[in-house]
Amino acid sequence: MSILILVFVLAMVIGIPIAFVLGVSSLYYFLFLGNIPLSMIGQKMYSGIDNYVLLAIPFFILAGELMNRSKITDALINFSGMLVGRIPGALAQINIVASVFFAGITGSGVADTAALGSILIPAMEKEGYTPAYAAAVTVASSVIGPIIPPSVVMVIYSMATGESVGALFAAGYLPGILVAFSLMVLSYYYAKKHNHPRRTSRIPMKEALFTLKESIIGLMCPVILVVGIFSGIFTPTEAAVIACLYAIIAGLFLLRTMTLKEVFDSFVSAAVSSSITLLVIALANLFGQVLALEKIPSLIANFMLSLTTNKFIFLLMVNVFLLFMGMVMDPGASVLILAPIFLPIALSLGIQPLHFAIVMLVNLNFGLITPPVGTCLYVAAPIAKLSIEKLSKAVLPFLSVELIALLLLTYLPELTLVVPRLLGYIY
Template identity: 60%
Template sequence: MNAGLLFMTFVFVGALVIGIPIAFVLGLVPLLYLIFFRGIPLVAIASRLYGGIDNYTLLALPFFILAGNLMNHTGITKDLVNLARLLVGRVRGALAQVNIVVSIIFAGLTGAAVADTAAIGSILVPAMVEEGYSPEYSAAVTATSSIIGPIIPPSIIMVIYSSVTGESVGALFMGGFIPGLLVAASLMVLAYYYAVKNNHPKRTERIERKEAMQIIKRSLVALLVPIIIIGGILSGMFTPTEAAAIACFYAFLVGIFYYRALTAKNMIDSLIGAGIVSATILFIISTSQVFSMVLTLERIPEHIAQVMTTVVPNKYIFLLIVNILLFFMGMIMETGASVILLAPILLPVAISFGIHPLHFALVMLVNLNVGLATPPVGVCLFTVSPIAKVSLEKIIPKAMPFVMAEMVAVFLITYIPDLILLLPRLTGFIN
């Protein structure tokens, strides 16, 4: 390892240890390296920073975030909870199952796990506690099921992956459906096991047909969002970026004219929130492009590929190693930053082993999303903790069995590629 790489490694690790935010670390480390070891002028670095976010696809980010924020202010979550109660409300441990099913439906609205945790948790955690579930268990189910949000489209993290690797957003969206449902199924099976073991309650009363039809009618307003997005992309009517803008406009119209819940303050809060989150993500992407330039100059991806193909005997062992690495990275680093750092390095190696790039993309994204519910950086756990009014230390033991169930789903999609590739093939995104 040369002096430049040693310097980068020391500064990178040291900066993270003392608590400097990852966005600044990704910019600081390559900046110092390029100045001291390469003599590259600052104007070239500035150009790379700008070029990293000068990408049409990235316009989808603020629109999807804003659409989710607007939807959260309409009270639409209550309608989706009622729909989930209608579908699975009479199963043993019904509210835990409802929690998971709502996450599946809500995934088509926000594309962000933290938003799902906050919106669903604020309604279902108190309801579960009132029915006799422990606050820790209620919080664990909410946090771990929320990771379904970024897997089933639309997905903000898929847009980021596309901007980094050039993979089709539409193909990523279609590839996410079955993995997302597998994650949900793994959680529902475990929740049912706990329901039987601990004799959790279930609903005995029937919902009258008239009430059921009313619930379905109100829920259809929300369910039209993913239909508009996916239907428009598949039909070729608009691009994923245009779909995000249309979803945003639809959320605005629904909030104003159907729910009549969007106030001027709500809209301003939604715009400010979307601006802050979007700026944070775009800043990370921008600085990561400079970091990526340094990796390319030092030929790091080539060296890793050479070592991997020499030492690792086949793609199955490679995928196992990658899954372990991704699980660890998901525990200690924000998902978007992990994608931006690791995708350009690992994707060429995966392709050299004959792994389909879309298959590898979804394995990577699903695995890293599990990290949203794992300590020490599991943001969904931090989000649900104050909602449930229980400490993080008490939630974690209840959450880990659900995390392990999700990893079963990860290994299924890892070693059965058709679980990912089937829908993109049927819809013409890949051959």
């Protein structure tokens, strides 16, 4: 097993994409370490993606592409400005609130960074914010995307553990809002310290109504999804398809900001993104089989339980470990490999499974903004014309307050469980 770990680490160090790291490591095991027929490779890869729930992933990705190309982003930014534009550090606050609304449409941190960053980073620089600060706010707030439903990584967690997608979606709202609030508090502090600008006059009623009218089309998408899923009218997978249909109707006929060519381009882009995600899932399932054959889950469980049987210390240990894993591995791959290992331990210690799921998912999403993997950093840095090193340093204060929010979620389970309980997912 030590040889397999060495192959895995070496493949990551030399910069091989995570999907192929999982594949190369598994192939090495099957060829040289395990007396197992190679036919199992294809079987395990196929079984890893042969799941109805996973159909939601390409459709949610497509919905995000369509919404972005239909210019709904601009309307959401204007609406956010109407809500928080008078708070000190207005553009930073708008950036964060817009991420909350955008999260309810795409569920992707990278899409959030690309769509909002391309508009708000230059706008913040014009108003006197430093490029590093503008990019850091954008990147830090992008982690809200995969926390507030719809969320691709929640769908992956559901597939890996059998947890209800609807329950995960319900549990994600308050944690996402808590992370957003923590960022807004820090932005307020910096605004006071550095005298960042804000809007001082009231918005005329006519202008406010126009902004609301322009925004309502984008805001209705998450409303339709929430009402439909939680009322049982349609499943999360069906909701993803409906979101795509709504986005096409909104872009082509209601807003008239999208052409048929852009619809086609959205399908192509979503297909490419989905294929990458599904390849990671297929190869992570294969690698998970290798771990199971070597009894790694039980070894890790026994080791951790030998260190502590206190659930609070266990949660702290898991958080530290997951923060490290988020730095070096894609959240989706981490979920597929680690959730089946840690969840049984959490259950044996009396931790509510839905609470543990959200703690794990929020934690791993921070990997989107931490180097060396930090995908959102690589999206925002060119927009702000910054090096990854300088942007990573600027993100640290925002990551710190997000970690405080994570600790609150970890040790105050009701922050996660109150909404699922009200909706009847747990009792």
